Amino acid sequence: xxxxxxxxxxxxxxxxxxxxxxxxxxxxxxxxxxxxxxxxxxxxxxxxxxxxxxxxxxxxxxxxxxxxxxxxxxxxxxxxxxxxxxxxxxxxxxxxxxxxxxxxxxxxxxxxxxxxxxxxxxxxxxxxxxxxxxxxxxxxxxxxxxxxxxxxxxxxx
Numbered sequence: 001x002x003x004x005x006x007x008x009x010x011x012x013x014x015x016x017x018x019x020x021x022x023x024x025x026x027x028x029x030x031x032x033x034x035x036x037x038x039x040x041x042x043x044x045x046x047x048x049x050x051x052x053x054x055x056x057x058x059x060x061x062x063x064x065x066x067x068x069x070x071x072x073x074x075x076x077x078x079x080x081x082x083x084x085x086x087x088x089x090x091x092x093x094x095x096x097x098x099x100x101x102x103x104x105x106x107x108x109x110x111x112x113x114x115x116x117x118x119x120x121x122x123x124x125x126x127x128x129x130x131x132x133x134x135x136x137x138x139x140x141x142x143x144x145x146x147x148x149x150x151x152x153x154x155x156x157x
Contacts, residue, residue, distance in 0.1 A: 037100045039093060045069040046089070051080045058083075066092040075099050 047067045051059040065080035066088045077099065079092035102109040 037097055037104060039070075039097055039100070043071050044096075045071055048085065053080075064088055068092040068096050070096060070100060073100065073103060075103060 045068070048063045049065045049067055050061070050063050051065040053059065059080070062083070064083060064085045065078060066085070067076065067078050068089075069076040075096065077092050077096045079088045079095060081091055082088055098109075098111055102111050106112065
């Protein structure tokens with residue numbers, strides 16, 4: 001982090017110390033993140049096409065849909081989530097990075113790990129419901145088979 005002194009425009013003779021980063025803040029956000037996959041701009045083919053779908057003229061007349069293709073692997077992504085082109089470009093890059101992570105790492109990728117966790121959670125929920133249903137039916141069967149009167153007369157049949 002660098003710093004330089006600037007004079008205050010409000011009070012004469014007063015200087016303040018202002019800190020700034022040596023490069024713009026936008027450059028500090030890398031496309032690598034935790035996945036380990038690096039997106040090189042030279043490997044990408046980016047085209048902007050007209051949108052389609054619900055929204056009518058507002059979406060059909062603007063070229064804010066981003067088509068991003070990774071040339072070495074041939075993987076491609078389309079994004080038209082928002083009306084802003086820059087936002088769509090960022091989302092498309094993030095999605096392409098996730099797809100590349102899944103392509104290179106396979107079952108060890110972040111997305112595959114999240115899918116496994118969700119599947120395990122769903123299986124756990126299903127097995128608990130099945131167990132609960134079995135216990136309930138066993139309890140009802142025990143109530144039905146139990147005689148109410150000790151001398152053997154059973155009215156509940």
